Structure formats: C-alpha cells, structure tokens
Amino acid sequence: MRALVLGDAAPSVTDVPAPTREPGEALVRMRVAGVCDTDLQLMRGYMGFRGVPGHEFVGEVVESEDPHWTGRRVVADINAGCGTCDECRAHGGHHCPHRSVLGILDRAGAFAERFTVPERCLVAVPPAVSDDAAVFAEPLAAALHVLDTFDAASRPSRAVVLGDGKLGLLIVRALAGEGIPTSLVGRHEKKLALARKVAGVETHLEADAPASLQAAPLVVEATGSEAGLARALSLVAPRGTVVLKTTVAQKLNVDLAPLVINEVRLVGSRCGDLQRAIDVLAAGRVDPLPLVETRYPLARADEALAHAGKKGALKVLVDG
Amino acid sequence: MRALVLGDAAPSVTDVPAPTREPGEALVRMRVAGVCDTDLQLMRGYMGFRGVPGHEFVGEVVESEDPHWTGRRVVADINAGCGTCDECRAHGGHHCPHRSVLGILDRAGAFAERFTVPERCLVAVPPAVSDDAAVFAEPLAAALHVLDTFDAASRPSRAVVLGDGKLGLLIVRALAGEGIPTSLVGRHEKKLALARKVAGVETHLEADAPASLQAAPLVVEATGSEAGLARALSLVAPRGTVVLKTTVAQKLNVDLAPLVINEVRLVGSRCGDLQRAIDVLAAGRVDPLPLVETRYPLARADEALAHAGKKGALKVLVDG
Numbered sequence: 300m301r302a303l304v305l306g307d308a309a310p311s312v313t314d315v316p317a318p319t320r321e322p323g324e325a326l327v328r329m330r331v332a333g334v335c336d337t338d339l340q341l342m343r344g345y346m347g348f349r350g351v352p353g354h355e356f357v358g359e360v361v362e363s364e365d366p367h368w369t370g371r372r373v374v375a376d377i378n379a380g381c382g383t384c385d386e387c388r389a390h391g392g393h394h395c396p397h398r399s400v401l402g403i404l405d406r407a408g409a410f411a412e413r414f415t416v417p418e419r420c421l422v423a424v425p426p427a428v429s430d431d432a433a434v435f436a437e438p439l440a441a442a443l444h445v446l447d448t449f450d451a452a453s454r455p456s457r458a459v460v461l462g463d464g465k466l467g468l469l470i471v472r473a474l475a476g477e478g479i480p481t482s483l484v485g486r487h488e489k490k491l492a493l494a495r496k497v498a499g500v501e502t503h504l505e506a507d508a509p510a511s512l513q514a515a516p517l518v519v520e521a522t523g524s525e526a527g528l529a530r531a532l533s534l535v536a537p538r539g540t541v542v543l544k545t546t547v548a549q550k551l552n553v554d555l556a557p558l559v560i561n562e563v564r565l566v567g568s569r570c571g572d573l574q575r576a577i578d579v580l581a582a583g584r585v586d587p588l589p590l591v592e593t594r595y596p597l598a599r600a601d602e603a604l605a606h607a608g609k610k611g612a613l614k615v616l617v618d619g
Numbered sequence: 620m621r622a623l624v625l626g627d628a629a630p631s632v633t634d635v636p637a638p639t640r641e642p643g644e645a646l647v648r649m650r651v652a653g654v655c656d657t658d659l660q661l662m663r664g665y666m667g668f669r670g671v672p673g674h675e676f677v678g679e680v681v682e683s684e685d686p687h688w689t690g691r692r693v694v695a696d697i698n699a700g701c702g703t704c705d706e707c708r709a710h711g712g713h714h715c716p717h718r719s720v721l722g723i724l725d726r727a728g729a730f731a732e733r734f735t736v737p738e739r740c741l742v743a744v745p746p747a748v749s750d751d752a753a754v755f756a757e758p759l760a761a762a763l764h765v766l767d768t769f770d771a772a773s774r775p776s777r778a779v780v781l782g783d784g785k786l787g788l789l790i791v792r793a794l795a796g797e798g799i800p801t802s803l804v805g806r807h808e809k810k811l812a813l814a815r816k817v818a819g820v821e822t823h824l825e826a827d828a829p830a831s832l833q834a835a836p837l838v839v840e841a842t843g844s845e846a847g848l849a850r851a852l853s854l855v856a857p858r859g860t861v862v863l864k865t866t867v868a869q870k871l872n873v874d875l876a877p878l879v880i881n882e883v884r885l886v887g888s889r890c891g892d893l894q895r896a897i898d899v900l901a902a903g904r905v906d907p908l909p910l911v912e913t914r915y916p917l918a919r920a921d922e923a924l925a926h927a928g929k930k931g932a933l934k935v936l937v938d939g
Binding site: 394549558563 | 865878880888889
C-alpha cells in the first residue's frame with residue numbers, strides 16, 4: 300500500500316507492506332489526514348522517529364475485533380496505552396509508560412492508505428460532523444484540554460493566547476467557546492483576521508501588543524518559540540496560570556525568578572479528550588474549517604508536508 | 620541606633636538614624652533576628668538593595684498607633700502592601716504592586732535595634748513560643764505555604780524535597796507534620812541526619828538517590844541551584860507538581876519538554892501565612908530549634924552574615 304515514509308532521506312510516498320491487525324485493534328482506512336507541526340519536527344529528527352507519520356485523521360474501520368466498529372467513521376486517541384497498568388486504568392493511556400503514539404512513537408501513523416489503532420482508542424464520528432471538521436478532532440482536543448487547567452472556582456475572567464499558529468487559532472476558539480474573553484497575540488495579520496471572526500476574540504500584532512494585556516489570569520504559550528515563555532511570564536498576573544502547549548526541542552534559556560516571586564503556576568498541557576472534541580464539533584460550538592489552507596492527495600503527501608512547512612501556512616490536509 | 624548596613628562597601632554594623640514611625644505603623648525593638656540566604660544574595664547585589672537587611676525576626680512593640688500592640692511580642696508578615704488596592708483587599712499584601720518588603724525592598728529591615736512595620740502585618744507571639752522558635756515564623760510560613768499547592772482532593776501520597784538547606788529542612792518538617800511521607804535529597808550528611816530525626820522523613824545523599832524516588836506526585840525544588848529544576852522534572856510523576864521555592868538570580872538553561880509531555884504543574888511559591896506558622900509552633904507540630912547553628916550579638920551582625928555564608932551552615936541568629 301501507499302504511505303508517506305520518514306527515514307534517512309527526504310520524506311517520500313512509497314509502497315510499504317500493508318499493516319497487520321493485532322488482537323484488540325481496528326484496521327482503519329484513512330479518509331482525511333492533517334499535517335501537524337509535530338510532523339514537521341519529526342521530519343527534522345524529533346523523537347528519532349522513522350516510519351509513517353500522521354496522527355490527525357478521520358477514517359473508516361475496515362476490519363475490527365468488535366463487529367460494532369466495522370464500517371464506522373472514526374477518529375482516535377493517538378495515545379495507545381497498554382490498557383492494563385495502574386496509570387491506564389486510573390487515567391487512560393495518555394501517560395502510560397508503555398504507550399505507543401500514533402505516527403509519533405512506536406506506531407505507524409495515518410499518512411497511509413491503512414493503519415491500525417487499538418479499538419479502545421476509537422471515537423465514532425456522527426453524521427453531523429464532516430470529514431474536514433472531524434480531522435481536527437485531535438488538535439481541537441488538545442486545544443480544549445487548556446480548559447482542564449482550571450475549575451469553576453478558578454475560571455479566569457480573561458485569557459491571553461501567544462502564537463497565531465494552527466494550535467493557537469484552535470485554542471482561542473476553545474476559550475471563546477467557553478465564554479472567556481480572549482486576546483490573541485501573533486505575527487500574521489492574515490491569521491489574526493481569521494481569529495477576530497470568532498465572537499469574544501480580539502487580536503494584536505506582537506509588536507503592537509498593548510500594556511492592558513498584562514496581569515492576565517491565564518496566558519497560553521503556543522508560539523513554539525524560545526522567547527514565548529518569558530513573554531508569557533511577563534503577561535501573567537500574580538498567582539495566575541501559564542499553560543505551556545509547545546515543546547521546544549532545544550533547551551530554554553529563561554529567567555524563572557518571576558515565576559517564584561509572582562507565585563505563578565506553569566502547567567504543561569499536551570493531548571486532550573477526543574470524545575469531547577467530537578461533541579464540540581457536533582454541537583457546532585467550534586468551526587475549524589476556516590483553518591484549512593489547502594489539500595493534497597496521499598500520493599503527494601510529501602508535498603503536503605513541504606507546504607505545511609511554509610511560513611504562515613495553516614492546516615494542510617491529505618486525502619486518502 | 621546600631622544597625623547592619625549593606626552598601627557599596629562590605630556589610631558593616633554602624634550608627635544610623637533611628638526610624639520614624641509613620642501612621643499605622645508599629646515601632647519594634649528587635650529581640651532575635653535570623654539570617655536567610657536571601658540576605659546573602661542581597662549582599663551580592665540581588666534586588667539592588669541598599670540599607671538595613673533582615674526580615675526574619677521576633678521583636679517587641681515599643682510604640683504603636685493601636686495601644687493594644689504596645690509591649691507585645693510579635694513577628695510580622697514581611698510584605699507591607701498598600702492595604703487599599705484590589706489585590707490587598709482580596710488577598711493581602713503579598714502581591715500588592717506597591718508593596719515594600721521588610722529588609723528586601725524599600726523598607727529597612729530587622730538587623731537593627733529598632734525598625735517599623737505596618738500594624739496590619741503584625742502577628743502576636745503567644746508565651747508558649749520561645750524567641751528562638753518565633754524567629755523561624757517567616758521561613759516556616761514559607762515552608763508551610765508548600766501545603767497550599769494542593770487541596771484535600773489532590774493531596775500527594777508522598778513527596779520528594781530537593782535541597783537540605785535551611786528552607787528544605789523546614790519544608791520536610793511542614794510536609795511530614797501534615798502526615799505526608801517525605802524523602803529529602805541533599806548533599807550534607809550532617810543536615811540529612813538532622814532531617815531523619817523527624818518522623819515520616821527519610822533521606823538520601825544526592826549521589827545515592829535511588830530510582831524508587833521517581834514518579835513522585837510532589838517534588839519541592841529548594842536547592843537554590845540551576846540544576847535543581849531539571850532534577851525535579853526527572854523525578855516528578857506525570858500530572859504531578861513541582862514546587863519551585865528557590866529564586867536563582869541567573870537565567871536557567873533548562874529543557875521544559877518533559878513538563879509538557881508529562882503535563883507537569885510547576886508552581887512558584889514564595890511567602891506564607893505568619894499566623895499559621897505561629898499556630899504550628901505553638902501547637903508544637905514543628906520544632907525548628909535543631910536548625911540553630913550559632914548566634915551573634917547585633918554588634919557583630921556582619922560576622923553573623925559571614926558565618927551564614929559558610930558552606931553547610933544552618934540558621935545563624937542575631938540577638939538584639
């Protein structure tokens with residue numbers, strides 16, 4: 300079958316052996332997959348990944364252990380925990396020490412005609428959610444996961460999001476969808492204009508960000524840059540929260556004294572709940588479709604990656 | 620009056636004008652003061668402080684606006700907020716943007732015969748608490764403040780404290796006093812032996828720390844070193860909490876990817892509640908007296924600072 304493969308050479312679409320479904324797994328035919336910045340990082344050597352990348356997808360189950368799944372349109376949690384350890388049983392597979400991660404760690408991903416995922420990771424996609432919306436379920440789940448960093452008692456009165464990349468644009472939708480007035484600080488007028496269309500969102504170019512943004516109870520760092528954290532710490536209020544979404548491959552050179560002096564909480568935040576994302580999409584509370592930049596067929600998935608790597612690019616989709 | 624003064628030259632005890640009590644303030648005669656590592660940092664230029672340092676003390680009120688205070692033995696919250704802003708009214712003065720801080724920021728400190736503090740910062744010391752115990756109220760409050768980083772629902776099953784300095788030794792007492800089994804990792808067998816005398820505390824030399832310490836739900840970083848944070852991140856469990864107590868004057872060079880991948884909370888923690896500290900001392904739940912290394916009269920407070928700066932020194936007291 301055809302798949303995009305990362306290895307020593309440049310990414311290329313090539314023929315690879317079709318995957319074998321293991322017990323408890325579903326064999327999935329890819330319908331649409333999305334390119335994430337993590338894919339670009341994997342391409343540059345992050346995690347030492349070799350093989351088929353791709354973890355944002357909507358697909359159709361072609362073979363499964365539980366016949367209930369066969370023929371259904373699905374998305375999936377990318378963290379395939381062992382399912383049996385204390386961590387998996389108490390909290391699911393997101394932090395299972397033995398987990399594989401679709402297209403990122405020890406598991407071939409979705410830029411392929413077919414791939415496998417554990418059935419316990421599957422989430423059904425209702426008819427109301429289109430393929431192009433459903434393919435956002437994974438990054439939207441990650442964006443909605445920002446809401447898990449506070450409870451009703453500590454709900455922030457406003458939020459600042461740093462970074463107008465694909466994830467930042469979903470995070471402002473997640474926060475504004477929750478009724479939290481949100482300011483987005485970014486570098487691309489085109490993307491900021493897109494964000495401003497969402498009710499409850501105001502935007503600022505980084506160079507023009509006003510002093511009124513300071514003392515924010517919640518700041519989300521989604522710039523993917525080394526400077527982002529220091530900027531977040533300069534904007535957050537005493538006793539406030541900075542949510543760190545981006546992993547920077549290199550070490551940061553950062554002054555953390557403000558974190559101690561102002562008693563700030565810095566919270567790392569990664570993957571979220573796919574079912575919640577699908578529910579939010581089905582309810583029409585977040586519309587991700589304006590984020591689609593362009594699409595390529597699987598046969599040209601290498602070009603899709605190259606396109607996604609262009610400065611300022613939004614979501615690039617790959618059709619199965 | 621006599622006071623220790625930090626300026627361009629080496630710290631020295633000299634004659635300075637007696638302080639004038641402003642409205643709302645109490646004039647306090649110092650009975651005992653303690654040397655904190657922050658004093659040593661101020662000596663090296665931290666905060667650009669000039670004047671009389673000293674923020675750990677027990678004293679006697681010699682003159683006050685409210686006659687209730689006169690003659691009473693007191694400690695005080697070192698953060699003198701304006702008392703009128705929203706922050707002060709909602710949360711007290713710890714994060715008031717206009718605050719002065721005793722012996723640290725815009726307010727002469729306790730290494731003096733007399734000094735002033737706002738009366739709203741005073742906490743009375745009951746007879747059951749000796750001067751030598753009461754002088755620990757400020758650092759003990761900071762240690763007990765670690766307990767504010769979790770609630771009953773997220774109470775950690777165990778804790779690891781990094782750093783066997785004066786603060787680390789109080790933090791293990793605070794945690795163990797709360798019934799949380801605590802492992803202290805340090806570099807000085809003498810200090811570790813002291814910590815081991817506290818019920819519920821086990822200790823390890825840094826070089827011999829066992830793998831079983833890993834995956835701790837709570838890690839407190841109190842080493843005061845640049846390497847401490849990376850070590851804390853390597854020991855904390857997924858979704859766990861690292862409490863950062865030490866401010867390192869220089870920028871840190873740190874890989875924060877584990878914080879995101881493991882969804883760790885990094886919580887800055889500074890000053891605590893003096894009344895709580897006095898209550899804990901009065902109830903005998905924490906005994907700080909084994910931490911006293913030696914004492915000097917105020918006339919030799921410069922020697923007290925020098926002594927406190929020696930490698931491995933514990934608490935050095937100054938008698939008024």
